[in-house]
Ligand SMILES: NC(=O)c1ccc[n+]([C@@H]2O[C@H](COP(=O)([O-])OP(=O)(O)OC[C@H]3O[C@@H](n4cnc5c(N)ncnc54)[C@H](O)[C@@H]3O)[C@@H](O)[C@H]2O)c1
């Protein structure tokens with residue numbers, strides 16, 4: 001397997017899938033990733049490969065530290081260091097804070113914040129040792145920047161991602177590995193339901209939700225050679241919300 005390999009976590013659907021499609025068009029070998037449906041991941045990788053790109057797939061739960069470490073170390077042993085990772089996978093479990101259960105708190109923190117360590121830590125030293133530079137892009141949210149009603153767990157995790165991204169960017173800057181965070185507002189995916197859409201529309205100056213492809217275009221740029229001097233940044237894409 002040759003060329004630059006980029007892992008896109010949570011690329012079975014939504015924003016992650018759009019990112020995987022865009023990076024494959026740019027000539028990266030994309031490692032498609034998800035938690036459950038191996039057949040679906042294989043189909044996506046085959047589709048990307050048969051439409052001029054190059055792709056393979058990996059399956060593991062990003063909240064499971066040991067599973068992530070084992071899967072990523074095996075992949076690196078077989079195919080070498082990654083050039084980059086887009087840490088996209090995430091979940092929301094919304095509830096007003098007084099009603100928020102410990103499962104809703106833990107689930108969101110483990111999946112959205114602990115996964116920063118679980119996924120990125122096994123990748124970093126092989127990237128450094130490869131001495132080829134690299135790209136790390138994380139996904140936060142307008143909720144991580146401004147906070148959002150009913151999302152105390154989600155806002156906490158997404159704010160944590162911003163701090164972790166900025167700190168890691170400082171550590172890796174001299175290695176030509178850029179580390180940036182993309183913070184979308186409301187994007188039209190399976191994560192969003194109609195009730196949320198109606199309520200949210202009042203807060204969006206652009207008066208529309210974003211498209212996964214619009215987020216993918218930003219990530220694609222951050223992964224390109226042209227973005228080599230952009231690091232430690234949080235870039236919002238939210239129709240003017242904050
Ligand atoms: N949709 C939005 O409005 C919006 C806004 C801001 C930020 N985001 C963030 O963007 C990212 C993608 O969101 P989306 O709307 O495309 O979500 P989505 O629900 O459509 O897709 C999420 C993906 O993550 C994967 N995933 C979830 N939990 C996982 C786990 N434990 N292990 C492995 N894979 C797991 C799913 O399989 C899926 O592929 C998330 O981090 C989300 O928080 C989304």
Ligand SMILES: CC(C)C1=CC=C(C(=O)O)[C@@H](O)[C@H]1O
Nearest residue numbers: 092141142143148185186200
């Ligand atoms: C502020 C509100 C419209 C909103 C922003 C971001 C989200 C996300 O998934 O990151 C949504 O859940 C939504 O609450």
